[in-house]
Amino acid sequence: MNFEVSDKMKTIIGMIGEFVDKELIPMEQDFLSKPLKSLISEIERKRELVKQMELWAPNHPKEYGGMGLDLVEHALVSEALGRSPLGHFVFGCQAPDAGNIEILNMFGTKEQKEKYLRPLIEGRIRSCFSMTEVDMPGSNPVMMDTTAVKEGKDYVINGQKWYTSSADGAEFAIVMAVTNPEAPPYLRASMIIVPTNTPGFNLVRNISVMGHAGEGYFSHGEILYQSCRVPQTNLLGPEGHGFVIAQERLGPGRIHHCMRWIGICNRVFDLMCSRALNRIISEGKTLATKQIVQSWIAESAAEIQAARLMVLHAAWMIEKVGANAARKEISLIKFMVAGVMQKVIDRALQVHGGLGMTDDTIISFFYRHERAARIYDGADEVHKISVAKRILKEYEGKRIK
Numbered sequence: 001m002n003f004e005v006s007d008k009m010k011t012i013i014g015m016i017g018e019f020v021d022k023e024l025i026p027m028e029q030d031f032l033s034k035p036l037k038s039l040i041s042e043i044e045r046k047r048e049l050v051k052q053m054e055l056w057a058p059n060h061p062k063e064y065g066g067m068g069l070d071l072v073e074h075a076l077v078s079e080a081l082g083r084s085p086l087g088h089f090v091f092g093c094q095a096p097d098a099g100n101i102e103i104l105n106m107f108g109t110k111e112q113k114e115k116y117l118r119p120l121i122e123g124r125i126r127s128c129f130s131m132t133e134v135d136m137p138g139s140n141p142v143m144m145d146t147t148a149v150k151e152g153k154d155y156v157i158n159g160q161k162w163y164t165s166s167a168d169g170a171e172f173a174i175v176m177a178v179t180n181p182e183a184p185p186y187l188r189a190s191m192i193i194v195p196t197n198t199p200g201f202n203l204v205r206n207i208s209v210m211g212h213a214g215e216g217y218f219s220h221g222e223i224l225y226q227s228c229r230v231p232q233t234n235l236l237g238p239e240g241h242g243f244v245i246a247q248e249r250l251g252p253g254r255i256h257h258c259m260r261w262i263g264i265c266n267r268v269f270d271l272m273c274s275r276a277l278n279r280i281i282s283e284g285k286t287l288a289t290k291q292i293v294q295s296w297i298a299e300s301a302a303e304i305q306a307a308r309l310m311v312l313h314a315a316w317m318i319e320k321v322g323a324n325a326a327r328k329e330i331s332l333i334k335f336m337v338a339g340v341m342q343k344v345i346d347r348a349l350q351v352h353g354g355l356g357m358t359d360d361t362i363i364s365f366f367y368r369h370e371r372a373a374r375i376y377d378g379a380d381e382v383h384k385i386s387v388a389k390r391i392l393k394e395y396e397g398k399r400i401k
């Protein structure tokens with residue numbers, strides 16, 4: 001067992017950490033209080049700096065201008081970037097584009113790669129992923145109403161989706177739609193690339209989430225597909241293989257998210273400790289002298305460390321044996337890390353008192369936005385059931401004494 005981080009990665013993480021501290025964290029007050037539009041040129045300038053430092057698109061293939069880091073290496077990068085909500089976007093490895101890039105790279109045709117993958121990796125365009133539906137359970141997406149029916153050389157798509165994150169301003173969506181209704185449930189749907197300027201692609205609204213509708217990259221769209229017609233050449237991978245491809249997207253994606261959440265834990269943990277040491281609560285005494293705060297600090301440190309090692313182990317497993325064989329580890333980290341993050345953010349907010357509720361620190365942003373971590377990419381309960389079933393299978397036919 002080797003826990004050592006290579007010299008190459010130490011250098012990269014050091015550079016990223018410094019960039020996040022010096023260039024991104026100072027932008028956060030504006031990010032929290034001003035329209036995103038007013039910050040776009042500044043964000044683009046930061047992205048250019050990242051490209052000049054040759055740290056752009058750390059997890060994406062070298063042939064398209066990325067750094068080609070492996071999953072464990074990118075996990076460390078994701079942790080460093082997660083300290084700021086701007087981190088992943090400024091370094092060109094943000095969801096949902098990262099997942100779309102992976103599947104376009106694995107399943108795209110030569111033409112699709114040139115038209116969609118290359119500009120996406122280069123950061124010239126953005127994309128979105130459109131699977132979840134308003135009236136159907138996202139936890140069981142084989143129940144899907146959206147259809148793509150063949151007409152001549154086209155698919156005609158009809159359906160209502162929501163939580164199509166970052167649809168506002170995206171160049172194209174990868175849409176899940178039923179193409180083979182008579183096939184077994186997991187072979188009914190396909191992924192289809194739909195440019196957002198196609199007639200019939202209607203962004204109805206950016207959904208208001210916890211009081212904020214957001215805009216641009218930081219938003220979640222509701223989309224009405226109304227006789228939306230695209231050529232059949234826009235099919236991604238084989239017809240009926242939408243869920244097979246979706247599985248490919250989720251394994252590494254969960255590592256990226258979980259390590260981003262560890263980065264968030266680290267950031268709010270730092271804020272919690274600093275506040276505890278500096279907030280005088282009675283004559284000559286700070287919050288840090290209170291046992292209950294000490295207990296939160298110790299518990300948070302232990303939980304963050306445990307969660308971090310679990311994610312790195314799961315990333316290492318995916319590298320060694322593939323995402324399919326590492327399904328148990330992937331499910332374990334998904335609910336475990338989301339829960340740890342929620343607890344640590346909550347404690348940090350509590351230590352800050354009224355200040356924690358304001359937008360004068362980043363804590364309340366994380367509190368609002370990251371609650372969703374227990375829902376997207378598989379709700380807690382779905383992962384717990386799946387892990388428990390796997391574990392119980394190992395005990396079948398055995399009597400333990």
Ligand SMILES: Cc1cc2nc3c(=O)[nH]c(=O)nc-3n(C[C@H](O)[C@H](O)[C@H](O)COP(=O)(O)OP(=O)(O)OC[C@H]3O[C@@H](n4cnc5c(N)ncnc54)[C@H](O)[C@@H]3O)c2cc1C
Nearest residue numbers: 129130131132137138139163164165372375376377379381
């Ligand atoms: C911030 C955010 C961003 C998102 N981004 C995207 C995106 O870009 N693209 C996209 O397509 N979708 C996206 N989603 C949607 C997300 O994938 C779904 O919300 C998720 O799959 C859950 O589906 P649902 O909301 O329909 O909840 P449901 O399926 O209705 O489930 C509701 C609740 O029921 C419980 N539950 C579900 N199944 C079981 C079970 N078997 N046993 C016990 N309890 C169960 C869980 O507690 C779950 O939270 C996003 C969601 C959020 C919140």
